[in-house]
Amino acid sequence: MSVSDNEQPTDPRQPPMSRVTSDVVATLKPLSRGEWWGVGALSAVVLWGAAMYVNQLRHGLSVTAMNDYFSWGVYIIDYIFLIGIGMAGTLMSAMLRLTGVKWRHPITRLAEAVTLVALLVAGPIVIVDMGRPDRFFHVLVYGRLQSPILWDVFSLMTYLAGSVLYLYLPMVPDMAILRDCEMAFPAWRRKLYKMMALGWRDTPRQKQRLHRCINIMAVVIIPVAVSLHTITAWIFGMTLRPGWHSSIIGPAFVVGAIYSGIAAVITVMALVRWRFKLEAYLTPDHFKKLSLLLLTMCLIYLYFTLNEYVGGAYASGGSESLYLSNMFQGPYTLQFWSMIMIGLLIPGLLIVMPWTRTIKGIVTASVLVNIGMWLMRYIIVVPTLSSPYMPLPLKVSLIYVPTLTEWSITAAAFSLMVLLFVLFAKLFPIISIWEIEADDAHAATPATTDSRQALGGSPCA
Amino acid sequence: MSANRREFLRNGVLALGAAATGAGAASLARAQGGASTGGKVTALTVEGKLVEVDAPEGQTPARALGPGDPELRKGIPGRKFIMVIDLAKCDGCGECINSCSKMHFIPPDRQWIKVLRMQDSENAAPYFFPQPCYHCDNPPCTKVCPVDATFKREDGIVLIDNERCVGCRFCMAACPYQARSFNWGHPNDPAEALAQPYSPEYGYPRKTGTVEKCDFCPDMARQGKLPACVTGCPMGAIYYGDQNEDAVTNSLGKTQPLSRLLRDRAGYRQMEELGTEPRVYYLPPVNRQYPAPDETAKEG
Numbered sequence: 001m002s003v004s005d006n007e008q009p010t011d012p013r014q015p016p017m018s019r020v021t022s023d024v025v026a027t028l029k030p031l032s033r034g035e036w037w038g039v040g041a042l043s044a045v046v047l048w049g050a051a052m053y054v055n056q057l058r059h060g061l062s063v064t065a066m067n068d069y070f071s072w073g074v075y076i077i078d079y080i081f082l083i084g085i086g087m088a089g090t091l092m093s094a095m096l097r098l099t100g101v102k103w104r105h106p107i108t109r110l111a112e113a114v115t116l117v118a119l120l121v122a123g124p125i126v127i128v129d130m131g132r133p134d135r136f137f138h139v140l141v142y143g144r145l146q147s148p149i150l151w152d153v154f155s156l157m158t159y160l161a162g163s164v165l166y167l168y169l170p171m172v173p174d175m176a177i178l179r180d181c182e183m184a185f186p187a188w189r190r191k192l193y194k195m196m197a198l199g200w201r202d203t204p205r206q207k208q209r210l211h212r213c214i215n216i217m218a219v220v221i222i223p224v225a226v227s228l229h230t231i232t233a234w235i236f237g238m239t240l241r242p243g244w245h246s247s248i249i250g251p252a253f254v255v256g257a258i259y260s261g262i263a264a265v266i267t268v269m270a271l272v273r274w275r276f277k278l279e280a281y282l283t284p285d286h287f288k289k290l291s292l293l294l295l296t297m298c299l300i301y302l303y304f305t306l307n308e309y310v311g312g313a314y315a316s317g318g319s320e321s322l323y324l325s326n327m328f329q330g331p332y333t334l335q336f337w338s339m340i341m342i343g344l345l346i347p348g349l350l351i352v353m354p355w356t357r358t359i360k361g362i363v364t365a366s367v368l369v370n371i372g373m374w375l376m377r378y379i380i381v382v383p384t385l386s387s388p389y390m391p392l393p394l395k396v397s398l399i400y401v402p403t404l405t406e407w408s409i410t411a412a413a414f415s416l417m418v419l420l421f422v423l424f425a426k427l428f429p430i431i432s433i434w435e436i437e438a439d440d441a442h443a444a445t446p447a448t449t450d451s452r453q454a455l456g457g458s459p460c461a
Numbered sequence: 462m463s464a465n466r467r468e469f470l471r472n473g474v475l476a477l478g479a480a481a482t483g484a485g486a487a488s489l490a491r492a493q494g495g496a497s498t499g500g501k502v503t504a505l506t507v508e509g510k511l512v513e514v515d516a517p518e519g520q521t522p523a524r525a526l527g528p529g530d531p532e533l534r535k536g537i538p539g540r541k542f543i544m545v546i547d548l549a550k551c552d553g554c555g556e557c558i559n560s561c562s563k564m565h566f567i568p569p570d571r572q573w574i575k576v577l578r579m580q581d582s583e584n585a586a587p588y589f590f591p592q593p594c595y596h597c598d599n600p601p602c603t604k605v606c607p608v609d610a611t612f613k614r615e616d617g618i619v620l621i622d623n624e625r626c627v628g629c630r631f632c633m634a635a636c637p638y639q640a641r642s643f644n645w646g647h648p649n650d651p652a653e654a655l656a657q658p659y660s661p662e663y664g665y666p667r668k669t670g671t672v673e674k675c676d677f678c679p680d681m682a683r684q685g686k687l688p689a690c691v692t693g694c695p696m697g698a699i700y701y702g703d704q705n706e707d708a709v710t711n712s713l714g715k716t717q718p719l720s721r722l723l724r725d726r727a728g729y730r731q732m733e734e735l736g737t738e739p740r741v742y743y744l745p746p747v748n749r750q751y752p753a754p755d756e757t758a759k760e761g
Contacts, residue, residue: 059647060644060645060669061628061643061670062647066645067645068633068639069639130627131630131643131645131670131671132627132668135608135626136627138625138627139627143607143608144606144609146605147605147608148605148631149605149607149631150607235605239605239634239635240601240737241637385634389732390638391578392577393575393576
């Protein structure tokens with residue numbers, strides 16, 4: 001299953017700065033003045049969120065709109081949303097790699113980086129939701145294997161570690177390229193690249209080992225990614241609550257995560273293409289191919305949603321009926337039908353119709369999917385909590401309107417994610433130099449016997 | 462605090478004396494260590510046999526246990542606490558809530574025992590429904606706790622160690638009965654509560670960012686007394702006792718054989734289909750001794 005490549009060892013001592021290398025290394029230039037303004041604005045949002053969090057630490061979770069009925073809220077919604085985004089990158093990259101799809105080369109690293117930054121923000125969001133963040137270590141000291149939360153902690157840590165490794169391994173040859181290239185990096189950066197290159201010399205033996213490691217990681221990371229979303233779904237599915245206690249919730253979380261994750265990757269691809277002028281690498285063809293993947297996930301998710309709600313609507317009683325009517329025609333009507341429209345139907349149509357299946361149309365669809373899938377997580381968490389089995393005591397009304405603190409911390413989390421991504425993209429090549437160079441080499445020698453090339457075709461030719 | 466309780470009980474509700482001196486209280490008194498003989502304690506097994514077991518360190522203490530005490534998580538030896546609520550007797554006065562809240566210094570925004578207005582279907586009469594924590598034998602809450610902060614004891618009681626709770630609120634999501642409350646902000650306990658050492662057996666002084674709920678008053682049981690809601694009920698609608706002894710007692714001092722009460726009065730548990738196995742039984746509201754909730758509202 002190894003990726004075929006040019007077996008002629010190039011001498012790293014005198015690097016002939018290839019077209020790819022120079023294009024990609026150009027993305028590592030310092031930020032422009034305009035970009036600094038953007039980073040400044042995002043940092044301001046992060047600082048504001050941090051200040052709100054300090055305030056929450058001081059006063060407790062009473063600064064949120066959560067109460068004994070809405071015991072979970074926006075923070076948990078953010079968490080599911082973020083790990084959902086974190087799903088696609090690595091999973092998509094692993095699946096494309098294992099099936100030998102060639103056009104993946106310019107997008108895998110970008111997708112894996114999205115995974116990494118999403119996970120790095122998702123973890124702390126859970127701590128933000130904790131009533132006693134100072135006791136986080138209790139999870140390690142008193143951890144109980146029976147609790148799905150503990151499985152989720154393990155799964156998240158494993159997935160994070162696996163994703164870092166899976167992102168890093170294919171970066172090793174690129175680190176060597178940066179180590180040896182003539183761009184005037186500061187000393188600390190060159191030292192970092194040298195360290196991360198692990199003495200890479202581009203020998204056939206090293207290549208063979210690297211491919212084997214990458215392929216092992218690609219196989220290993222898939223079940224871990226699936227487990228993270230299934231277990232997060234089980235946190236809901238293993239409770240006796242209408243809307244949560246359902247057998248489809250695990251698969252629905254996995255598909256929903258891939259769906260929103262691909263949308264996030266497409267959105268990030270568009271931004272990277274625009275900011276870093278990588279039009280030659282991130283081609284319309286990439287957007288179209290990914291949009292078909294997005295459409296597939298959209299249809300599967302639509303199918304799951306249909307199963308979940310139509311089945312429930314025909315045969316249900318008591319709290320389950322209340323739960324469904326709350327969404328179809330009750331207090332959550334707006335959120336529910338917006339989710340169906342923004343998250344599923346409109347993006348689906350935008351991709352189905354050939355005249356809107358352009359980069360603009362696809363990116364619009366992806367942004368809508370991201371908004372819609374956040375709403376979907378809202379629909380997963382909130383309506384169930386407002387449909388308790390027991391009747392309400394007098395004077396209790398079930399309305400959850402998130403507070404400024406919750407929105408601020410949410411905005412800060414998303415801003416932090418973008419900042420971390422910018423940091424990554426400015427420190428490391430956001431598209432894989434060596435893999436595309438190998439593609440170029442293949443294109444230059446059409447006598448290739450690699451049959452797999454027919455599968456994907458090369459977008460960079 | 463116990464002085465306060467005694468005073469409260471003396472002033473409070475009818476016929477407490479009967480409960481304190483009656484057969485029911487006598488049956489509860491063993492928890493005080495009264496039946497302890499040397500290093501042994503007499504205990505009744507589930508099969509109904511009397512056995513001698515090693516007494517815990519010293520004797521079963523009459524005081525509530527702190528979070529570090531190993532006996533805390535075991536519970537009172539040989540006991541299986543249980544509650545029966547007679548819906549035919551509940552008139553929805555809310556005295557159970559008041560005495561519980563007073564004893565546990567519960568802030569006004571929450572209740573450990575609620576009195577709900579139930580109506581099973583449109584044409585069926587509504588009725589009042591006191592609802593404490595059910596201390597389920599198959600508790601969905603303790604299963605999901607990541608740190609074992611909420612736990613099920615051998616005496617049937619489900620408690621929370623607020624010094625361990627991390628505030629993830631998974632147990633609140635898992636409880637289908639909405640029995641749990643959270644300290645969203647900083648608690649505002651009175652000085653009287655703050656003066657006590659913390660014990661999960663009475664749940665105060667409260668801790669910010671942790672979960673709390675009805676504790677079935679094991680601290681009272683250790684003193685041979687009935688829970689606050691039981692003694693507070695002027696109708697004698699709430700019975701409490703030991704399943705191993707097959708006896709439950711209400712505020713009127715009436716001790717009844719548990720099994721016969723449940724059999725004769727068609728006792729049931731709320732939402733049996735969930736499989737949580739509650740330790741609180743209800744007697745259906747037949748031949749009610751009070752006006753239905755709506756009639757009360759009309760009168761009021």
